Amino acid sequence: MEDIKTDEFVLIYIHGFLSSPQSVKAQQTVKFVQQHFPNLVVELPEVPNYPDEAANLLEGIVSQYPDKKLRFIGSSMGGFMSTYLVEKFGGKAVLINPAVEPFNLLKGYLGPHVNPYTNKAFTLEEKHIQQLRDLNVDVIKAPTSYWALLQTEDETLDYRLAEQKYRDGKVTVEQGGDHSFVGYENHLINIFDFLFE
Numbered sequence: 001m002e003d004i005k006t007d008e009f010v011l012i013y014i015h016g017f018l019s020s021p022q023s024v025k026a027q028q029t030v031k032f033v034q035q036h037f038p039n040l041v042v043e044l045p046e047v048p049n050y051p052d053e054a055a056n057l058l059e060g061i062v063s064q065y066p067d068k069k070l071r072f073i074g075s076s077m078g079g080f081m082s083t084y085l086v087e088k089f090g091g092k093a094v095l096i097n098p099a100v101e102p103f104n105l106l107k108g109y110l111g112p113h114v115n116p117y118t119n120k121a122f123t124l125e126e127k128h129i130q131q132l133r134d135l136n137v138d139v140i141k142a143p144t145s146y147w148a149l150l151q152t153e154d155e156t157l158d159y160r161l162a163e164q165k166y167r168d169g170k171v172t173v174e175q176g177g178d179h180s181f182v183g184y185e186n187h188l189i190n191i192f193d194f195l196f197e
Contacts, residue, residue, distance in 0.1 A: 003010050006040040009196070010068040012061060012085075013044045015100070016076030020117035022047055025075055025096065025184050032174065032188045041068070047078070049115065049122040051131035054081060062089050071195045074155070076179065077102055079148075080135070086145055087137045095148045096181045100161040103132040143168035149187060151177025155160045 009075065011033070015023050021044045033040050042157045043061050047048020050179030058081060062070060063136045074082030086093050140146070145170035151157040156179040163171055176182070 004036070006010055006011075006037045008069050008073050009073045010041045010043065010065040011073065011195070012058070012082075013042065014058065014072060014074040014078030014081050014151065015047060016078050016099070017049075017106075018113065018115055018117075019075070019078075020115065021127060021146065022117050023041070023075070025181065028185045029073060029188065032185070032192075035193070041065070046118065047081070047156050049113070049120065052093050052128075055084065055131075055135055058085060059088075073191065073195075074098060075181070079133075079162075083137050083140070083146070084135045085104075087141055090142075090145075092145045092195055093147075094194060095146060095166070097150060097154050097157060097179055098148060098162050098166075099157060101136075103129050103136065106132065112162070139166065140165065146170065147166055147191070148172070149184075150174070151179075151181055154179045 013026055015021060015026055026044055030044060033042055045057060045061060048057055062068050062085060070089055072082035072085060072093035073090060074093055075096040077099045079095035080102050082093040082095060106124060106129060110124050114121050146166050148162050148166040148171045150162055150173045152159055152173060153176050163173060
């Protein structure tokens, strides 16, 4: 695995809603890359709390690497954004308990919030729900570009929505776990095998 020409790739890790680059999975990913692929370009942005700002930031990062193969790891809302980006720009993505219909989920989150990692305050409004709808990919054009890692005891999302959406790609359903995806670090070797194959 470690003889891969990592200079051909860029990895963009996209964290979830109310998360940050300091999240456990993000930091586990960075540590793994440092150990195994020290020359791999990794982007680990702090994704804005509003969908249109998030999309603009992420598209801007993608545009910086026109000559590299795009690879994404997206957790929860980051999985939703990764899907949008792969369908628009190409590449491959590993999705960790991805949000499939966040425009439905976040209706229950309208109002003020504070990101627990960054302490940034923001207010979700109806227009942000529409922004998510605008980013939604109804039909996956390149299903084999995705690997969805799901756990059945995800307390935030119904894993069956992702199981259905990504059914023509690679899907792993683990019994138990939770929304954070327990044991993520144990999958990192296989995750990078998939992204680099």
